[in-house]
Amino acid sequence: MPDAPPVAVNSLPLKERMKIVRVRMPELEPEVRARSFDEVNLGLADAAAVTEAARCLACARPGCQTVCPVGVKIKQIVALIYAGDFLAAARKMREDNSLPAITGRVCPQESQCEGGCVLGRKGQPVAIGNLERFIADFERQSGQPALPAVAPSTGASVAIVGSGPAGLSAAGDLIQMGHRVHVFEALHELGGVLIYGIPEFRLPKAIVRQEIDNLRRMGVEFETDVVVGKSVTLDELMRVEGYDAIFVATGAGLPVFLGVPGEHLNGVYSANEFLTRVNLMRAWRFPEFDEPVYDCRDRDVIVVGGGNTAMDAVRTARRLGARTATLVYRRSEAEMPARAEEVKHARREGIEFRMLTAPVEFLGDTNGWLTGARCVRIELGEPDASGRRRPGPIAGSESILPAHVAIIGVGTTANPLIQSTTPDLATNQHNYIVADPETMRTSKRGVFAGGDIVTGGATVILAMGAGRKAAKAIDQYLRAG
Amino acid sequence: MFRIVTARTAGLNIRQFTVEAPRIARKQRPGQFVILRLHERGERIPLTIKSADPAAGTITIVVQAVGKTTSLLNCLEAGDSILDVVGPLGQPSEIRKYGTAVILAGSVGTAMALPTARALKEADNHVVFIQGARSRGMVVFEDEVLAASHEAYILTDDGSFGERGLVTTKLNDLLAAGRKLDFVLAVGPVPMMRAVAQITAPLGIKTMVSLNSVMVDGTGMCGGCRVLLGKQSKFACVDGPEFDASLVNFDVLMQRNAMYRKQECQALKSFEQHKQEELAALRAIAAHPAPEEDRHA
Ligand SMILES: Cc1cc2nc3c(=O)[nH]c(=O)nc-3n(C[C@H](O)[C@H](O)[C@H](O)COP(=O)(O)OP(=O)(O)OC[C@H]3O[C@@H](n4cnc5c(N)ncnc54)[C@H](O)[C@@H]3O)c2cc1C
Ligand SMILES: Cc1cc2nc3c(=O)[nH]c(=O)nc-3n(C[C@H](O)[C@H](O)[C@H](O)COP(=O)(O)OP(=O)(O)OC[C@H]3O[C@@H](n4cnc5c(N)ncnc54)[C@H](O)[C@@H]3O)c2cc1C
Ligand code: SF4
Ligand code: SF4
Ligand code: FES
Numbered sequence: 167m168p169d170a171p172p173v174a175v176n177s178l179p180l181k182e183r184m185k186i187v188r189v190r191m192p193e194l195e196p197e198v199r200a201r202s203f204d205e206v207n208l209g210l211a212d213a214a215a216v217t218e219a220a221r222c223l224a225c226a227r228p229g230c231q232t233v234c235p236v237g238v239k240i241k242q243i244v245a246l247i248y249a250g251d252f253l254a255a256a257r258k259m260r261e262d263n264s265l266p267a268i269t270g271r272v273c274p275q276e277s278q279c280e281g282g283c284v285l286g287r288k289g290q291p292v293a294i295g296n297l298e299r300f301i302a303d304f305e306r307q308s309g310q311p312a313l314p315a316v317a318p319s320t321g322a323s324v325a326i327v328g329s330g331p332a333g334l335s336a337a338g339d340l341i342q343m344g345h346r347v348h349v350f351e352a353l354h355e356l357g358g359v360l361i362y363g364i365p366e367f368r369l370p371k372a373i374v375r376q377e378i379d380n381l382r383r384m385g386v387e388f389e390t391d392v393v394v395g396k397s398v399t400l401d402e403l404m405r406v407e408g409y410d411a412i413f414v415a416t417g418a419g420l421p422v423f424l425g426v427p428g429e430h431l432n433g434v435y436s437a438n439e440f441l442t443r444v445n446l447m448r449a450w451r452f453p454e455f456d457e458p459v460y461d462c463r464d465r466d467v468i469v470v471g472g473g474n475t476a477m478d479a480v481r482t483a484r485r486l487g488a489r490t491a492t493l494v495y496r497r498s499e500a501e502m503p504a505r506a507e508e509v510k511h512a513r514r515e516g517i518e519f520r521m522l523t524a525p526v527e528f529l530g531d532t533n534g535w536l537t538g539a540r541c542v543r544i545e546l547g548e549p550d551a552s553g554r555r556r557p558g559p560i561a562g563s564e565s566i567l568p569a570h571v572a573i574i575g576v577g578t579t580a581n582p583l584i585q586s587t588t589p590d591l592a593t594n595q596h597n598y599i600v601a602d603p604e605t606m607r608t609s610k611r612g613v614f615a616g617g618d619i620v621t622g623g624a625t626v627i628l629a630m631g632a633g634r635k636a637a638k639a640i641d642q643y644l645r646a647g
Numbered sequence: 648m649f650r651i652v653t654a655r656t657a658g659l660n661i662r663q664f665t666v667e668a669p670r671i672a673r674k675q676r677p678g679q680f681v682i683l684r685l686h687e688r689g690e691r692i693p694l695t696i697k698s699a700d701p702a703a704g705t706i707t708i709v710v711q712a713v714g715k716t717t718s719l720l721n722c723l724e725a726g727d728s729i730l731d732v733v734g735p736l737g738q739p740s741e742i743r744k745y746g747t748a749v750i751l752a753g754s755v756g757t758a759m760a761l762p763t764a765r766a767l768k769e770a771d772n773h774v775v776f777i778q779g780a781r782s783r784g785m786v787v788f789e790d791e792v793l794a795a796s797h798e799a800y801i802l803t804d805d806g807s808f809g810e811r812g813l814v815t816t817k818l819n820d821l822l823a824a825g826r827k828l829d830f831v832l833a834v835g836p837v838p839m840m841r842a843v844a845q846i847t848a849p850l851g852i853k854t855m856v857s858l859n860s861v862m863v864d865g866t867g868m869c870g871g872c873r874v875l876l877g878k879q880s881k882f883a884c885v886d887g888p889e890f891d892a893s894l895v896n897f898d899v900l901m902q903r904n905a906m907y908r909k910q911e912c913q914a915l916k917s918f919e920q921h922k923q924e925e926l927a928a929l930r931a932i933a934a935h936p937a938p939e940e941d942r943h944a
Binding site: 439 | 735875903917
């Protein structure tokens with residue numbers, strides 16, 4: 167890897183800058199990581215980050231920034247990295263993005279910031295995600311996280327329901343504005359999908375925990391083991407417990423099954439269950455941890471779906487020792503919604519891809535254990551409403567894919583626990599909460615909502631963006647009513 | 648942390664605990680349950696709320712030791728703490744005036760059915776409580792059963808207490824005597840619930856069973872607890888745990904409950920060898936709560 171060029175960014179001629187090749191993210195060897203839950207990406211060294219920053223053309227109209235959903239000031243941050251002032255870069259980042267160590271790792275950069283980078287038109291875009299991760303990790307390891315100042319107390323208190331990225335980012339902003347903030351979480355651990363869904367090898371839990379600790383140090387209160395709607399209702403939170411406003415950020419956590427015969431066989435999982443057992447309950451460390459998961463060693467595992475969830479499940483199965491780990495997706499690779507980097511990593515870990523294939527039935531033995539999936543081949547027809555070509559089965563194309571474990575990762579939908587106990591909270595026909603896209607207000611006075619519970623399953627950064635908007639709107643509401 | 652206020656043995660391998668859980672105590676309805684996790688390395692298991700005292704902020708649970716987690720829990724005493732208790736979960740029992748309501752319960756099922764029996768009695772039903780147990784030592788809460796019912800019967804498999812026989816023996820007796828039964832609730836092992844359903848479904852008697860499927864989160868998020876009702880899939884933790892017995896596919900329930908048998912046996916065996924260490928570790932963690940990875944960092 168070349169050393170950092172010893173010049174200020176603007177003095178390096180454009181031509182020279184464009185000659186620098188995109189710095190490669192060092193990663194664990196595929197053979198090692200396919201057996202380990204350690205993080206795959208190892209992070210950039212200081213010099214490598216500076217070199218990568220040197221590639222930025224400092225565009226007059228930075229395309230990267232307009233497509234970042236929260237408008238991170240990428241150009242200025244990259245310049246600060248180039249100048250070697252990593253802590254200043256991290257501070258600048260936090261003006262728009264309070265969880266950079268997380269988004270740097272999990273944002274679908276290819277369709278967001280890096281997708282908008284001008285360098286990507288002819289060659290490789292600036293590795294914005296890797297740089298973002300770098301400054302966040304640097305700041306964390308420096309032991310001097312720049313905790314933002316907290317305004318004097320306003321006397322108002324806000325309840326936040328759900329501790330995923332939407333809830334956490336709203337909490338961070340509201341506490342800075344001087345409000346009392348209390349976060350309720352149904353599970354025993356904070357972080358939402360960041361904890362129970364996204365595996366350790368992509369997003370180490372210690373990172374999520376540190377961000378939560380920072381919020382705690384700023385004064386945010388957290389209460390786990392409270393299922394709002396069951397343990398306490400929204401009305402009780404306002405009337406009995408005295409919260410002045412509520413932000414509902416409960417995500418889209420309900421698993422969707424395929425509805426094909428055989429889904430009750432032992433060995434058929436929703437991706438949520440499989441990932442929750444492994445990540446939240448640490449079943450990958452059974453028997454040291456008590457929660458079990460199917461013993462995948464030397465077994466055949468198929469995972470249905472093409473998004474991040476399916477990709478996480480199939481790579482997790484591989485790490486649990488699966489003999490074969492196969493991704494079954496009904497469209498083609500080009501249509502897969504998963505992050506490009508994960509697809510690349512998965513391939514190198516020996517994941518098999520069966521594109522244009524869909525299970526129509528799960529088959530089992532007489533004791534109810536899965537033995538395989540009957541699948542059809544799919545052809546793509548005319549584009550549908552989503553602009554993607556509509557899949558349809560090819561007659562007579564059935565075949566049987568042997569499997570001991572099948573994991574369904576085809577999507578999730580709204581959890582109804584709050585909606586069903588709050589009659590005056592308007593929902594749409596799919597049971598998502600209806601909220602104004604700008605003010606995040608719901609039909610119920612004082613109640614705001616955002617993240618996946620409003621939009622349906624989306625991304626971490628969009629959920630965070632919703633949390634920030636909600637914090638602003640709640641602040642206005644608390645001041646003006 | 649949820650502190651255990653009182654702990655006592657109620658029968659063979661069956662213990663009763665009163666636990667501080669003010670939020671749950673305020674909201675609990677008959678038929679609902681909690682999910683608890685004993686310590687940082689523990690699994691989440693569901694347990695029915697037997698009673699709640701909103702003023703004292705406590706709930707009472709009854710636990711039969713069958714595997715590792717329930718065995719460890721049953722070693723705890725007053726003053727110990729449970730790391731996580733969440734609830735109340737599930738749909739409450741549907742309490743109406745049915746007429747004559749029969750409750751059939753197998754040992755620990757008695758504790759699970761008691762709150763519903765009480766509520767049915769308060770709703771002016773004639774409550775018949777039939778308790779079954781393998782033998783004398785597993786007959787529990789006789790006084791509370793008497794108080795919650797108008798008629799109570801106890802049967803043991805070996806005849807060591809009450810009448811000899813199964814709960815279904817008594818159910819058949821009642822039917823043979825021409826009693827008109829308007830509602831039946833069965834809570835216990837799957838074969839027992841299935842046997843009850845086979846008797847009452849052809850007679851068109853409304854019958855509910857409380858399904859003990861394997862659960863993780865208890866909030867509808869994982870789908871691991873799914874049960875088959877006719878052709879429909881339902882999640883026991885949010886749609887149940889009580890379901891119309893005539894629709895339940897008991898074979899699928901039994902098959903799914905056997906999913907982790909291998910791991911469960913391994914865990915129990917290892918627990919029996921390291922009981923004291925496990926208990927000491929739990930108490931040490933309770934004294935210094937911190938996420939597991941942090942402690943090793
Ligand atoms: C396996 C997986 C991998 C993913 N990978 C990526 C990725 O690489 N990049 C990316 O950008 N996005 C990814 N996503 C999507 C992303 O994680 C979500 O869009 C995002 O987490 C949504 O945030 P949220 O705050 O709205 O909800 P969530 O993260 O779902 O958090 C909601 C929280 O609310 C809690 N809750 C729910 N109901 C209640 C209640 N009644 N009372 C109290 N608490 C409640 C839940 O337990 C949960 O903790 C992935 C999703 C999954 C499932
Ligand atoms: C909604 C609900 C409410 C429940 N309420 C109670 C309650 O109030 N008191 C109580 O003691 N239990 C109750 N249970 C059952 C309890 O959750 C299980 O016994 C417990 O999870 C077992 O955990 P374990 O780790 O000790 O045993 P595991 O290692 O999980 O199981 C050990 C063995 O016991 C078998 N087993 C599991 N559950 C049962 C069962 N219910 N009856 C007989 N054998 C079983 C398993 O198949 C396995 O072979 C309830 C279950 C549900 C779903
Ligand atoms: S938040 Fe996401 S999209 Fe925005 S700059 Fe960072 S990695 Fe790119
Ligand atoms: S678009 Fe690319 S080159 Fe231009 S400022 Fe953004 S990162 Fe730099
Ligand atoms: S226990 Fe997870 S959905 Fe019921």
